[in-house]
Amino acid sequence: MARTAGSHSDITGPRVREAALSLFAQHGYAAVSMRQIAKEVGVQAGALYNYTPDKQSLLFDLLKGHMDDLLSALADEPRQDTPHDRLEAFTRFHIRFHLERPQAVFISYMELRNLTPENFTEIEDLRRRYEGVLETILCDGRDSGVFHVADTKITTLAIIAMLTGVNTWYRSGGRLSLPEVEAIYWDMVRKTVT
Amino acid sequence: MARTAGSHSDITGPRVREAALSLFAQHGYAAVSMRQIAKEVGVQAGALYNYTPDKQSLLFDLLKGHMDDLLSALADEPRQDTPHDRLEAFTRFHIRFHLERPQAVFISYMELRNLTPENFTEIEDLRRRYEGVLETILCDGRDSGVFHVADTKITTLAIIAMLTGVNTWYRSGGRLSLPEVEAIYWDMVRKTVT
DNA sequence: GTCTATACGCGGATAGAC
C-alpha cells in the first residue's frame, strides 16, 4: 500500500534513536544538539519532535531500552544447575552482551547524571535488579560451600566492574578472539570466588 | 605586605580550578558554563580569563594535574621486595589514592572525550605509564613463578577496572571502613593472580 | 510528516573602563 509522500513514521523513529545513540556515545549528551541529530537522520530539526517530546526523553528511552534488553536477554539464557556453572554462564553472557553494543553500554554509564531524578531512579532500579542476579549466584555458592566470598555485595560490584572493563579495550579483529577473552575473564572470576 | 585592592591572583587561580573540578564532576564539562564557574568563585565571567586561556585548558589542567599527582604519589610509596608485596602495596595505594579524590577520578574517566586530540594523547600516555607499573609487577611475579597470569595486559586492565570500581559505591561512614575495603579487594586481587 | 521561519535565552570569549 502506497503511503502519503513524506510519511516515514515507521522507519524515521528508529533512525532518530540510532543517530542519538551514536552521537551521544561519541560526544556526550550535553554536547550534542538536536540539529546535529536531525542532520544525521536527514531531516530538519523541527521534524524530530514528531518522534520524541524532547531531548531528555530521547536519552531516557535509549537507557531504558538498553536495560530492558539486558534483563530480558539474561532471562533467556539457558538455565544452569550449579552455582559454578551459573557463574560461568553469567560471566560469558555479560562479556558477550556488552561487547555487542558498546555504544549503549557507554552512554548507560556516562549519561546517568543527565537523567532527570525520576528517570535516574527508574534506570538505577533496573541496574540493581541485574546486579541482584549475580549476587544471588554468589550467595548460593557461598552457602553451599563452593565459593569463598568475603562480602557478596562488594564482590558482585567488583566482578561487574572488572567484566565491563572489557569494553574499554576490546576491538574485534584484535589480538584476542571473543572466546579467548571470555576464557581469560572466566578464569579470573573463578579464581576470585574460590 | 598589603596588596593592591582587587588583587587576588594567588588565591583566585586555585579557587577557579576547584570550582571547575566540582562543577565538571557534578554536571559534566559540556553542561557547565564559564558563567557558572565564575558564580561559584564569586567573580564575573570575564575575570576567569585572567587564569585560563579558555575552557578547554581548564579541563586539561585538571586532568594533567591529577595524573601527575597519581604518578608522583605512586613513586613516593615505600619500596617492596617481592612481587607479592609490591602487588599488595599497589592495590592498597590505588584504592586509597582514588577514594581520596573522587571528583578528579570521575572527570578523568568521563571527560577524556572532551579533550582536544593533542591533550587526549598526553593524558593517555600518563595513564599508560601508570598501567605499566602494575603490568611490570605482574610480569615479574609470573617470571618468578609466584603469579599465574594468562595475559598480563588484560589482567592489568581487569585489576585496575575492579579497583577503580570502588569509587562508584564507597562512602566514608558507610558499612565498611577503608582498611576493611582494602583488605577485601586485596584478597580478591591476590586470588586472581595466584 | 516534513518543511521553513522564528522566538528567546544562553554559550564562549573579548574590549575597555576603573
Add this chain to the structure above:
DNA sequence: GTCTATCCGCGTATAGAC
C-alpha cells in the same frame, strides 16, 4: 585584577504552511 557591556553564534522548542 575585576568589572560592565557586548559580539555573535548556537541551544531547545514551537508555529504554521504544504
